[in-house]
Amino acid sequence: MNAWMKILVVDDESPARRKLLSLLSDEPLVEKIYVAEDGDLAVEKINQLKPDLVLLDIQMPGKSGFEVIAEVGVEFMPPVIFITAFDHYAVKAFEVHAVDYLLKPFDRERFQIAFHKAVEQIQSKKNQSELFQQLLASIKKPQQFLDRIMVSTGSRIIPNAMEDVLYFASDDKYVEIHTAEQKYLLRDSLSRLESQLDPNQFVRIHRSHLVRIKAIRQLTPRSHGDYWIELLNGKRLILSRRFRDHLFR
16 A cells, blocks of 8 residues: 655644654555644645645644634645544534544554544545534634532532632542532532533543642642642642643643
């Protein structure tokens, strides 16, 4: 099988770029791999090189992945595999049937699924301009995040402001809401709650914990790439290596 694909990797994080370059180097269809470290350079290289596929990070300083598409123009944009550390962006791209997405951190198997799906769509000459139009229209609508959450205390139901929350913890079929003074139980899943929270204010640090970023006092190394997170009230939680990129962005 002859190599024919020109690939452009767009990511502002050098470890992410190295990982993608390594994975792409094992694909026999890939002939050339180009790199852009930011959105402005991505626009320039897409227009100049006309790649067959773009691996496009969504969250970048300056111009985002969505802004890259808008500037290039949906009718001129090559097929895209979106790369993101944030579920709500990835799901949004997936729901409008974008080529595919990779949610950081991803493994070789997940990469290959996305890549081969992209190859199939390129070979079928599927026109994606309408899909990109739908995507850009959807992200222009401001997402409404929770600014308070209703909690039960005995026979009463009271509103709890998000700015008072230190962290959320999963507890079987419930979520524990921890403030400086109280702990409340909410019948919900941590994943569903996360989708309703502003990712600029709350971050997943572990499969069992969501933390308000402004409630973090300090981080100290633990082991194997994990960290201890100390909150304003002195509580210590583990920042798992798996979720480290969610906070260090």
